[in-house]
Amino acid sequence: MAKYPTETLLSWSKAKEIRETYYKNYAAAHDKGGIRWVGGAWTFDAVPAGLGGDVYSLTSEPYGASCAFNKDFSTRAMEAAETAGYARDLCAYMRNYWGSILMNEYAFGGPFPKPDFIWQDHICCSHAKWYQVVSELEGGIPMFCVDVAVGPAEPFGTLTEAKIDYVAGQILDGIEWLEKTTGRTYDDELFIEACWNDFRSTSKWAQVCELNKAVPAPLDEKTMYSLYVLATLQKSWGVVADYYDELYDEVKDRVERGIAAVPNEQARVMSDTQPPWSALKLFRYLEQYGVVSVGSLYTFGLEGMWDFDPASGDLVPRPMPSKKPTTREEAARELVRWHLHKPEYQHFYDCDYKSQMMIAMCKNYGLSGVMLHYNRGCEGLSLGIAENRLAIQETGYPVMTFEGNMGDEREFDLGRTMQRVDAFMETLGVKKVAA
Amino acid sequence: MIEMFEEWYKSRHEYAKEWKDKTGGKVMGFFCTYVPEEILLAANVLPVRILGSHEPQNVTEPHIFGMYCPFCRDCLAQGLLGRYDYLDGMMIAQSCLHIRQAFTSWKKHMPPEFTYYLPMPHQVQSPRSIPFLRSELETFKTAVEQWVGKEITDADLDRGIELMNASRQAMRDLYDTRKTANPPMTGLEAMYAAVSNQWIDKAEHTAVVRDVIQKELPGRNLGLEGKTRLMILGSEDDDTAFVNMVEGCGSVIVTDDHCTGSRYFWNQVEPEEDRLLAIAKRYITRPACPTKDWPQRTRLDHVRMLAKQWDVAGAIIIQQKFCDPHELDIPEQRKSLDGIGVPTLFLELDVTVPVGQFKIRVEAFLEMLAEDDLF
Ligand code: SF4
Ligand code: SF4
Numbered sequence: 001m002a003k004y005p006t007e008t009l010l011s012w013s014k015a016k017e018i019r020e021t022y023y024k025n026y027a028a029a030h031d032k033g034g035i036r037w038v039g040g041a042w043t044f045d046a047v048p049a050g051l052g053g054d055v056y057s058l059t060s061e062p063y064g065a066s067c068a069f070n071k072d073f074s075t076r077a078m079e080a081a082e083t084a085g086y087a088r089d090l091c092a093y094m095r096n097y098w099g100s101i102l103m104n105e106y107a108f109g110g111p112f113p114k115p116d117f118i119w120q121d122h123i124c125c126s127h128a129k130w131y132q133v134v135s136e137l138e139g140g141i142p143m144f145c146v147d148v149a150v151g152p153a154e155p156f157g158t159l160t161e162a163k164i165d166y167v168a169g170q171i172l173d174g175i176e177w178l179e180k181t182t183g184r185t186y187d188d189e190l191f192i193e194a195c196w197n198d199f200r201s202t203s204k205w206a207q208v209c210e211l212n213k214a215v216p217a218p219l220d221e222k223t224m225y226s227l228y229v230l231a232t233l234q235k236s237w238g239v240v241a242d243y244y245d246e247l248y249d250e251v252k253d254r255v256e257r258g259i260a261a262v263p264n265e266q267a268r269v270m271s272d273t274q275p276p277w278s279a280l281k282l283f284r285y286l287e288q289y290g291v292v293s294v295g296s297l298y299t300f301g302l303e304g305m306w307d308f309d310p311a312s313g314d315l316v317p318r319p320m321p322s323k324k325p326t327t328r329e330e331a332a333r334e335l336v337r338w339h340l341h342k343p344e345y346q347h348f349y350d351c352d353y354k355s356q357m358m359i360a361m362c363k364n365y366g367l368s369g370v371m372l373h374y375n376r377g378c379e380g381l382s383l384g385i386a387e388n389r390l391a392i393q394e395t396g397y398p399v400m401t402f403e404g405n406m407g408d409e410r411e412f413d414l415g416r417t418m419q420r421v422d423a424f425m426e427t428l429g430v431k432k433v434a435a
Numbered sequence: 436m437i438e439m440f441e442e443w444y445k446s447r448h449e450y451a452k453e454w455k456d457k458t459g460g461k462v463m464g465f466f467c468t469y470v471p472e473e474i475l476l477a478a479n480v481l482p483v484r485i486l487g488s489h490e491p492q493n494v495t496e497p498h499i500f501g502m503y504c505p506f507c508r509d510c511l512a513q514g515l516l517g518r519y520d521y522l523d524g525m526m527i528a529q530s531c532l533h534i535r536q537a538f539t540s541w542k543k544h545m546p547p548e549f550t551y552y553l554p555m556p557h558q559v560q561s562p563r564s565i566p567f568l569r570s571e572l573e574t575f576k577t578a579v580e581q582w583v584g585k586e587i588t589d590a591d592l593d594r595g596i597e598l599m600n601a602s603r604q605a606m607r608d609l610y611d612t613r614k615t616a617n618p619p620m621t622g623l624e625a626m627y628a629a630v631s632n633q634w635i636d637k638a639e640h641t642a643v644v645r646d647v648i649q650k651e652l653p654g655r656n657l658g659l660e661g662k663t664r665l666m667i668l669g670s671e672d673d674d675t676a677f678v679n680m681v682e683g684c685g686s687v688i689v690t691d692d693h694c695t696g697s698r699y700f701w702n703q704v705e706p707e708e709d710r711l712l713a714i715a716k717r718y719i720t721r722p723a724c725p726t727k728d729w730p731q732r733t734r735l736d737h738v739r740m741l742a743k744q745w746d747v748a749g750a751i752i753i754q755q756k757f758c759d760p761h762e763l764d765i766p767e768q769r770k771s772l773d774g775i776g777v778p779t780l781f782l783e784l785d786v787t788v789p790v791g792q793f794k795i796r797v798e799a800f801l802e803m804l805a806e807d808d809l810f
Pocket of ligand 2: 504505506507531532533534670671755757758759760761
């Protein structure tokens with residue numbers, strides 16, 4: 001008999017519906033005279049929201065992941081990018097995305113829907129350049145990109161006013177650019193509302209993740225991928241913010257009733273960086289050992305907003321700003337202050353910051369070990385990963401590494417990875433449990 | 436005289452150690468040419484750029500995942516092997532992700548007494564970047580003052596600016612001599628001059644460059660007239676063995692767009708009352724590194740200008756393996772040069788260069804250019 005009761009997550013199908021609506025909205029935007037824009041999962045999506053209620057986005061990383069999920073499509077897309085002269089070791093999401101444009105195929109069917117403009121931000125070397133190429137491939141569509149790489153936020157650094165001025169200043173310039181580019185009048189109220197939704201979504205997602213401190217864990221990482229993705233699509237969308245409220249209540253209820261994601265949970269691990277999307281069965285394989293992956297700094301902190309408290313050595317969901325901004329300027333500054341604390345931004349400046357946060361997770365989530373995906377597809381999130389490995393090991397947590405690629409399955413070997421998992425389980429002293 | 440550059444290239448560590456003994460000053464290792472050396476010179480610190488040694492090594496594997504460029508791993512190897520054990524400080528100005536790991540791993544495992552990460556803005560095409568960089572320079576200046584225990588005055592900054600500007604002008608003048616039909620120096624000699632400039636005391640280096648220009652180059656005939664004129668561009672490149680091989684095939688390299696070459700010294704600080712603002716403007720407007728060249732591609736025009744002014748017949752585009760920033764530029768760069776009738780040869784460099792293999796490709800490229808010439 002299973003150690004813990006388990007139940008399907010009731011709000012899972014709703015997440016799926018929201019995701020489908022999102023992609024359909026984008027494809028159909030022009031039918032109703034609306035606007036379509038593209039940008040990354042980290043972009044300040046609250047900003048274009050001020051252009052009206054009929055403005056729809058397509059974010060690139062989740063799109064790239066969707067491509068990767070479809071092996072045949074992805075292989076053709078990447079070959080198209082390579083034929084166009086782009087190196088095979090570049091960001092795999094980016095190559096999937098470029099390939100879609102080059103083949104003029106949308107991963108969800110039909111021709112690739114051309115955007116009206118690009119609204120991006122930049123911290124990884126590939127962010128702005130990704131869209132520079134998109135703009136060129138699409139015949140020169142207008143592009144605006146906000147540089148957010150001003151150095152680490154507290155507690156690792158200090159977000160000075162000058163740093164906030166720089167980023168918020170670009171956003172304010174961007175708003176004028178949006179008006180000029182689209183010929184629409186910008187609505188500050190809509191912008192402020194969207195910022196507030198963004199704070200709600202990203203703060204609440206962190207609170208959902210924090211519930212995974214419970215034993216048994218109410219969520220496993222594979223399920224979390226289907227949930228956190230909504231924030232990567234459009235964190236400033238009220239529908240997403242409302243959904244996370246609902247999700248939080250459901251997960252909290254699971255914790256209170258002792259509902260497990262993995263019914264035979266006997267050990268807990270976490271991963272790092274994006275998984276190889278075409279091989280998520282790796283997580284199901286862990287379940288055979290009664291091992292649950294409770295998340296990662298990636299699933300927690302790519303969109304979730306946290307404060308790292310070195311004194312307690314824990315990551316704490318960042319509390320909502322005390323009041324709603326009232327002006328465009330205030331909203332821009334608050335948005336910047338908020339986002340620059342993103343855990344997944346900090347490691348861009350120093351591997352040590354990420355190690356500290358990961359070690360905090362090991363301690364506070366009762367982990368037995370860590371599985372690091374050395375991800376050839378993402379130069380941004382694999383940054384410093386070898387040092388993370390050393391630091392975590394030094395603290396006494398066993399680490400398994402496996403090489404792969406989140407978006408190019410040609411660089412991932414499932415069989416070999418499973419063998420590594422077997423060996424790792426032996427190190428952890430965990431044996432397969434009867435189904 | 437001109438051999439001095441090669442000597443300096445080969446004895447970088449001995450030079451820095453002697454400089455320290457002689458002056459009692461501090462040495463700052465730096466990783467990227469966006470580092471505002473003016474401020475270091477103002478504090479009487481010797482800035483030395485950390486570069487690799489082009490030897491196979493097996494020490495970085497636990498620290499940097501193998502998908503990052505061989506250059507950043509080669510640089511870190513120098514630290515791990517103790518070759519820069521004389522550094523008092525070490526810093527980076529924000530550029531690409533790869534080289535950042537050499538800095539952070541070095542800092543973690545072998546921290547010198549002072550380390551600094553300068554968040555050089557990426558959006559250099561936004562006017563917002565200038566006041567931001569100015570404020571970061573102010574913070575940096577304060578940190579350096581605390582480190583060296585001495586205030587950096589306006590007069591000190593003026594001295595730093597003058598030293599850098601004089602060096603830049605001298606290097607520009609040296610490169611200008613290569614515009615002639617019979618260049619008085621080889622590409623290899625130019626590489627020694629440009630790269631050694633990144634760690635030799637500026638006044639000393641400039642004096643030699645000036646002497647070379649005035650006394651050695653006039654009338655110097657290396658028989659380079661008629662050789663195929665090439666430019667090199669792309670990722671970090673201080674690979675003298677490679678340049679030597681290319682020139683050995685019957686070409687002469689007359690200019691470059693590398694951070695180890697012309698990009699380093701191209702533009703001057705335009706002096707103004709607010710010294711830090713003047714320095715900030717210089718770094719924001721310098722020929723961009725690909726990581727900062729967006730949304731417009733300003734590098735294309737700059738490279739075309741170099742190709743035209745130095746009258747090149749072809750260009751070799753060099754990319755360090757896995758160098759994302761250049762991989763993101765190279766397809767457009769090739770199209771752009773093709774557009775002005777400058778054919779390109781693309782080569783991917785690793786820590787060591789497979790000279791034999793590359794030689795065959797370079798020879799074929801030169802043959803192709805020679806045929807173009809006939810018709
Ligand atoms: S390399 Fe990674 S961080 Fe950079 S753009 Fe691609 S997915 Fe994003
Ligand atoms: S720009 Fe290219 S060669 Fe230079 S450090 Fe970065 S990745 Fe390496």
